[in-house]
Amino acid sequence: MREQWKRESMARKWRCWVHWVKHRSTVLSGIPRQGACGRLLNQKEAIAVDEELMASPGFSVDQLMELAGLSVACAVATAFPREQYSTNPAVLLVCGPGNNGGDGLVAARHLHHFGYAPHVIYPKANQKSQLFVNLTTQLAQLSVPVEAALPENLERYCVVVDAIFGFSFSGAVRAPFDEIIRRLSSGPPVLSVDIPSGWDVEQGPPAEGVTLQPGFLISLTAPKMCAAHFKGRHFLGGRFALNDLERANAELGALLPQLRQACQGLSVVREAQAQGVCASELVPGHLPNEEVEARHGHRAGGKDVVPDDALHPLARPRQAPAAAKWDWVGTKGRVRAQGPCWRPSCPSPDSCNAGAGCPVHLRLQEQHGRDTEQYLRAMLAEGPFHPFSKHASLNEVSARFGRDVPADYPLPVAPGHVRKAKHTCRRPDCPFKGTDRACRGGRECEGRVRLGSFQRVIGSPLVFCNAGMRIAL
Ligand SMILES: NC(=O)C1=CN([C@@H]2O[C@H](COP(=O)(O)OP(=O)(O)OC[C@H]3O[C@@H](n4cnc5c(N)ncnc54)[C@H](OP(=O)(O)O)[C@@H]3O)[C@@H](O)[C@H]2O)[C@@H](O)CC1
Ligand SMILES: [K+]
Incomplete structure (x- = not known):
């Protein structure tokens, strides 16, 4: 009896959430949101989904951040497999002042456990929140270096994780992150967390000035509107969406990830651009290659389901020369x-x-x-x-x-x-x-x-x- 009541209560909450987001979406968005990844969230919706996850199902920030950071680490491990390196590959994680930076701190810890050598740059460390103090303490205990300034030589890193700004970013980038972004824009491959830092959450890259062009992006919960301008390898992460996603996706017309299998970061397939349409679809990592081929009409090529020419040059798989x-x-x-x-x-x-x-x-x-x-x-x-x-x-x-x-x-x-x-x-x-x-x-x-x-x-x-x-x- 109690079980049934619980199930009904959950279902009621879920219907409310779907209705609320649907309503909000209609009211808040005046901009078309059909992009490279299906229907994309605008800034207010992204913030609203985040708040909703905490309000209704009662996720705590550290719970969400832990899952987000874990999926970032999984995306790094998928794009830059540990087995390709004979020593621990060095990964630079540049963390900003907000929760996007927190995702980077969590990712650093997981990357350490995955056998990478993370190096964290945290120029504006949050000393006020106990959560962030704990995250940096945990890194210190693993001897993961956390420093304030970007190192001189970036070439020693196989990838830079950009966890500077997420969906709350707005305006022009302020110091010291303007200089940091300028340097990252010409360094090793970049994997951006949720939003490429410096990009407007809805409009994408800024019209002028130095722009970060990451080769990899991991969207959390669902891609935001700026993802329509992204041309690299795209992952979706964050296993914190609620039950019955298929129904939610159908009702919202949105693309919330279906993370049913063990992997945390999923590749998004970019469909062949035959008709000039660049519509992408979320494909679970375990989907057989034949099915990917059948659905997208291009060679899936082992694990890599993104056609090479759709990738940023730095994100393309390297072939050993003959x-x-x-x-x-x-x-x-x-x-x-x-x-x-x-x-x-x-x-x-x-x-x-x-x-x-x-x-x-x-x-x-x-x-x-x-x-x-x-x-x-x-x-x-x-x-x-x-x-x-x-x-x-x-x-x-x-x-x-x-x-x-x-x-x-x-x-x-x-x-x-x-x-x-x-x-x-x-x-x-x-x-x-x-x-x-x-x-x-x-x-x-x-x-x-x-x-x-x-x-x-x-x-x-x-x-x-x-x-x-x-x-x-
Ligand atoms: N459900 C989810 O999806 C989950 C999302 N999560 C993650 O949280 C991220 C959102 O986090 P968030 O809200 O803390 O904001 P975020 O963008 O990290 O930074 C805000 C900071 O940036 C600063 N700042 C702003 N503009 C600036 C400028 N022009 N130049 C310089 N600084 C500027 C701003 O400073 P202020 O304006 O306050 O002075 C503030 O300190 C989200 O993207 C995702 O990664 C997960 O952790 C959990 C689950
Ligand atoms: K970012």
Whole structure:
């Protein structure tokens, strides 16, 4: 009896909510809201849905924020899978003064647990609310750095999570966030939370000034009107909508996410733009590819259901270049890599030759300097086919090829440009003493020590030959 009463009461509340939102939508919106993601919420509706979630079903702010932050972390993990990196990938989360910033703080905690290395920038930390104090304390206890200023070098991050402003943003961006947004606009790929920061919630990107163009967006609860101007990979998150969404969607004409499966952030499929119409549809992550194809008439391509050409260049999946494209040229014991760079964080993937200006290379050099073993480890950790710069020594390239080179690939050793192994063995009876051949024994032999360290690093067999270091493939 009590159960039935509960069910009826829930149903009554739900009908009230649907009626109320429907009525509000009609009254409040004068602007058409058919965009890239179906019917989109305007600013007042977004705020109203948020308030309603707290009022009627009694969600608390921290509950909503926890789910929102978790879905942000899931979207990052989907777009930048942890398995693609050999060390914990660095993620920069820039958090603003409101609840959008709170989502970023929560996401940082989950990303830490997912095996990422989050770094939080929180320029206007909210010290008054206990919720925000708790969130920063939790991060401190996990040793997640929380700082006020944006770091100088953004290239070390595989993605920047923009949790600066959400649906309460209005007007022109004020300091210090104007400068932050300017810098983020030319850095690594950006994933925006709910609203791309600096965009008007309804009108989209500002007409003038620097604009953030994120490659990824995760809308919370439902996409807002500005999402109509977004051209990247779109996720929906926040499992806090109420029962009976299908009915709600039908009645409201809105697109509230149906998060029935385990994943928290869902991709939104951008339908083929054949008739110039860009209507998107929410597709649960578990939908079979054939069905996606049937419904949208384009190749779903594994997990990625967004056609590549609809994506922001930084959001497009990178393909490993064919081995033939790689041309390693030995020059005075140094080598040069030619071919497109496909490091996920490369700022210019099509033109980068990882030369002296390659920030990754510079950073690795800066961090590890002459410590060969550390430097090699760091190089290898950058992922497969990291193109070495002009300044990489032949030995480093040899070490790299020892791991990844295809069996039929020519050795990167150009005649006449091979570094000769120095004879540095101090044994008085060394048979190679006085010759230009390297000693194969002797504890002090520099070649042997180095050989040992390469083997430790890459675990592949390297042998000495007369001409210098070669790879045993
Ligand atoms: N149900 C949901 O969907 C859920 C939503 N959630 C999340 O909450 C987000 C909305 O949060 P919110 O209401 O706290 O506002 P938000 O946009 O973060 O920031 C407001 C701050 O920005 C500031 N500010 C404004 N304009 C500015 C300007 N031009 N230049 C500079 N500053 C400016 C403003 O300062 P003030 O104007 O007050 O001085 C204030 O401090 C929402 O998008 C979603 O991410 C989840 O957490 C839970 C479930
Ligand atoms: K944002």
